[in-house]
Amino acid sequence: xxxxxxGGAVKTGADHEDIESHYGVSNAFYREWLGPSxxxxxxxxxxxxxxxxAQIAKLDYYVAQSRAHGKARVLDVxxxxxxxxxxxxxxxxxxxxxxxTLSRExxxxxxxxxxxxxxxxxxxxxxxxxxxxxxAIVSIGAFEHFAAHGLxxxxxxxxxxxxxxRCVTWxxxxxxxxxxSISAQPADGEDVSRFIxxxxxPGSDLPTLCDIADAIPRELELVCLRNxxxxxxxxxxxxxxxxxxxxxxxxxxxGAATVEKYERYLGMSAIGFHVGRTGxxxxxxxxxA
Amino acid sequence: xxxxxxxxxxxxxxxxxxGKPPAEIDVDAPFDRFGLDSAAxxxxxxxxxxxxxxxxxxxxxxxxxxVRKLARHLASRGALGAR
Numbered sequence: 001x002x003x004x005x006x007g008g009a010v011k012t013g014a015d016h017e018d019i020e021s022h023y024g025v026s027n028a029f030y031r032e033w034l035g036p037s038x039x040x041x042x043x044x045x046x047x048x049x050x051x052x053x054a055q056i057a058k059l060d061y062y063v064a065q066s067r068a069h070g071k072a073r074v075l076d077v078x079x080x081x082x083x084x085x086x087x088x089x090x091x092x093x094x095x096x097x098x099x100x101t102l103s104r105e106x107x108x109x110x111x112x113x114x115x116x117x118x119x120x121x122x123x124x125x126x127x128x129x130x131x132x133x134x135x136a137i138v139s140i141g142a143f144e145h146f147a148a149h150g151l152x153x154x155x156x157x158x159x160x161x162x163x164x165x166r167c168v169t170w171x172x173x174x175x176x177x178x179x180x181s182i183s184a185q186p187a188d189g190e191d192v193s194r195f196i197x198x199x200x201x202p203g204s205d206l207p208t209l210c211d212i213a214d215a216i217p218r219e220l221e222l223v224c225l226r227n228x229x230x231x232x233x234x235x236x237x238x239x240x241x242x243x244x245x246x247x248x249x250x251x252x253x254x255g256a257a258t259v260e261k262y263e264r265y266l267g268m269s270a271i272g273f274h275v276g277r278t279g280x281x282x283x284x285x286x287x288x289a
Numbered sequence: 290x291x292x293x294x295x296x297x298x299x300x301x302x303x304x305x306x307x308g309k310p311p312a313e314i315d316v317d318a319p320f321d322r323f324g325l326d327s328a329a330x331x332x333x334x335x336x337x338x339x340x341x342x343x344x345x346x347x348x349x350x351x352x353x354x355x356v357r358k359l360a361r362h363l364a365s366r367g368a369l370g371a372r
Contacts, residue, residue, distance in 0.1 A: 237346040244335065267331030267347045274348040 012159050014145035014204045016102045027109055029253045033242035038081035041141030041180060042232035042280050051238045059087045065178035065224060065284045068094060068136035075134040075170065077125050078142020082110035082118065089117040100125055125166060133172045143181035149205040160207060160215035168219045174289040177220065183279040184208050209281065220285040229273040232280040236270035290341060291370045292360045299356050302336060316356035343368045
């Protein structure tokens with residue numbers, strides 16, 4: 001969907017319906033190919049032997065980048081099925097881990113755990129009002145959904161700036177925000193983003209590195225930036241391999257058309273990261289004290 | 290499956306997918322010269338997997354981007370027999 005299709009008010013980013021259309025497909029379906037860790041974002045393959053290890057390494061990387069270890073309150077914007085929230089409280093001595101998601105399916109999954117130190121809210125960061133500041137904020141694989149497909153660039157950058165500015169108000173002085181996002185790296189060739197935007201992630205566009213740089217407010221200082229696109233290529237290959245190996249079971253859960261669409265999407269994504277049409281940015285910002 | 294048999298199979302497979310006679314498929318031409326889009330690469334990798342009973346990542350088709358190079362790669366992995 002693009003801004004013009006939304007009708008009435010201009011649509012600025014993915015809404016509940018958009019997010020649910022992707023992430024609410026079926027928890028059981030995702031579990032088949034994401035594996036038990038239920039982490040649906042690029043892994044970190046340095047020193048990892050398999051997908052599970054690489055996902056744990058990724059979670060620990062963001063804990064380290066956001067300096068969240070031992071902190072009292074940590075926020076995860078776009079918390080998925082809660083893997084980072086559980087990692088923070090179970091392995092990193094965090095007092096309270098709070099996650100935001102727009103998917104009710106994901107929130108139910110987390111609530112079913114009833115972890116005393118984990119809290120989840122089905123809420124857009126645009127309307128979220130925390131009761132107290134956070135010492136660290138992480139956002140993994142959500143930033144991609146913050147701007148709608150087809151927005152004028154200035155409006156698109158404004159969405160990212162709005163997110164960063166809110167993080168400034170939620171972060172304690174000196175606190176760290178660490179983000180992972182797919183980025184568009186425009187080049188010649190077919191328009192993969194159109195298929196992704198129309199069929200896979202309705203209501204979303206990808207940021208470029210320039211969009212992100214232009215959106216960072218003066219209160220935040222960049223302390224780390226890396227592009228690990230080959231890590232995402234490998235992660236997509238693993239997911240596609242899992243999906244193919246469990247095709248029959250997946251078809252039972254969501255039907256052949258959806259499985260075929262996901263096979264195509266994961267394969268195209270693997271190619272996009274492999275050839276560099278898309279990047280995988282990991283970056284950390286510090287709120288100036 | 291020997292390397293030659295695999296190359297013959299892949300040539301027929303590509304010819305059928307492209308609606309061309311197999312004689313027009315050059316085993317040294319990069320796949321992208323046949324006008325394959327990324328969706329076609331995805332199904333091609335799945336078809337090779339089914340044919341050989343092995344794992345083949347779609348990105349391997351970019352790293353080994355002709356019929357002959359792919360056969361050589363698969364042979365080096367032990368997925369194809371000696372010719």
